[in-house]
Amino acid sequence: MQFDIKKIVRPNIEKLKPYSSAKDEYSGEASVLLDANENSLGSPLTKWYNRYPDPYQKEVKAKLAVIKNIPASQIFLGNGSDEIIDLLFRAFCEPGKDNIIICPPTYPMYEVNANINNIEIKSAPLLPDFQLNVAHIEQLVDPNTKIIWICSPNNPTGNSLDRIDIETILNHFNGIVVVDEAYINFSKQKSFVQSLIDYPNLVVLQTLSKAWGLAGLRVGMCFASEAIVGYLNKVKAPYNISLVAQELVLKALEEVGQVNDMIQHIVDMRIALAEVIASMPHVEKVYPSDTNFLLVKIPNASKLYQYLCTKGIIVRDRSSLPNCADSIRITVGNEQENTLLVDAMAEWIDANF
Ligand SMILES: Cc1ncc(COP(=O)(O)O)c(C=O)c1O
Structure with missing residues (x-):
């Protein structure tokens, strides 16, 4: 070089x-x-x-x-x-x-x-x-x-x-x-x-x-x-x-100490959220994450995205990107936000499959 x-x-x-x-x-x-x-x-x-x-x-x-x-x-x-x-x-x-x-x-x-x-x-x-x-x-x-x-x-x-x-x-x-x-x-x-x-x-x-x-x-x-x-x-x-x-x-x-504790807390919540979402019916994949978000593959992801919007929960629909068909990106929130997200996803899955 x-x-x-x-x-x-x-x-x-x-x-x-x-x-x-x-x-x-x-x-x-x-x-x-x-x-x-x-x-x-x-x-x-x-x-x-x-x-x-x-x-x-x-x-x-x-x-x-x-x-x-x-x-x-x-x-x-x-x-x-x-x-x-x-x-x-x-x-x-x-x-x-x-x-x-x-x-x-x-x-x-x-x-x-x-x-x-x-x-x-x-x-x-x-x-x-x-x-x-x-x-x-x-x-x-x-x-x-x-x-x-x-x-x-x-x-x-x-x-x-x-x-x-x-x-x-x-x-x-x-x-x-x-x-x-x-x-x-x-x-x-x-x-x-x-x-x-x-x-x-x-x-x-x-x-x-x-x-x-x-x-x-x-x-x-x-x-x-x-x-x-x-x-x-x-x-x-x-x-x-x-x-x-x-x-x-x-x-x-x-x-720095407080920030490190917060990072650990977010990582723990990411791991827990990934487990819950991966165990939901019809979820095809929760990709491994080294970040504070999860990429989730699920049929009709764009429809799920729209449903979550109607509930006031905003995630990112990444379905149009290469190798990301039917995928949404979800930021790990606080405990309450994560629960609201999981409940809304469960409702949509129940109603649509
Ligand atoms: C990979 C990556 N780089 C840079 C940024 C932008 O960071 P900043 O808020 O410092 O402009 C983002 C924000 O989402 C990001 O995902």
Whole structure:
């Protein structure tokens, strides 16, 4: 593998002179801040929200660096991982020229962002057991292939992808391999974060939206080489993580123990819910899950989905995706929500078979 980030980055981004905020240009302790056209009188909420936040979220990254055991310089934060997915396209993929590879069924935002950015999408569908088709992926690679998107554990199938397969791709591909680990905390698999030292072409995405329970704050994490983080910093909006989000994340990161207990509780509920659903008549399959959701195969899944909607219970109908005919994806809820779901499913099965 001969990976050279200078050959991957878009030439205009390499040359880009990024926006430089006042906070970039001055790092001392200032007492009179008349640089950013803020409102010095304060706000009806609190006095301090009148100021722009730290553009590089240094305090948050310092804490994350300890938790994840990685230098802060190798961390990039986005307005959800969704923002980071878009920034990866904008930094590394030339519209109308480059292409990416996805492995459906998978998280739809890789495809959506490719389309927004006018990047060709090549597809190497997962095999029937929902593992990577490495030979197909390697066949699809051409000199304009910039990013291979891998989601593990995968959404919506719930399984972790074979580590050796991912390593094979990392070893053979000269572009960027993104491993999206949004659900890694629910799995027993080892994260790829500690493999960054071996693979300069690896980008690992994680998020505070799932295991950490902070979807509303919109904070996604990217772990990558300093060079890749540098390009993402160049293309991001200056203040992409709000001050409120930075403050609350700092507090949340103090509670690793509580979060680990919550993860265990969700995993226990997932196991129990999978057992109950698998034992229902006519349920064809509850796929093994390393996440906080279950993919369930049942005849007429779309009708079940509609019935659940009438009961105010919203799941995802994934039936139109490759190898997912008649499948719904159910997020593990709290005990009460899980009971309501099971009761409604039982009612529908009774009435329809
Ligand atoms: C695989 C995967 N990646 C990323 C995301 C988006 O995460 P965020 O909330 O950090 O934007 C999701 C959300 O469902 C997801 O399933």
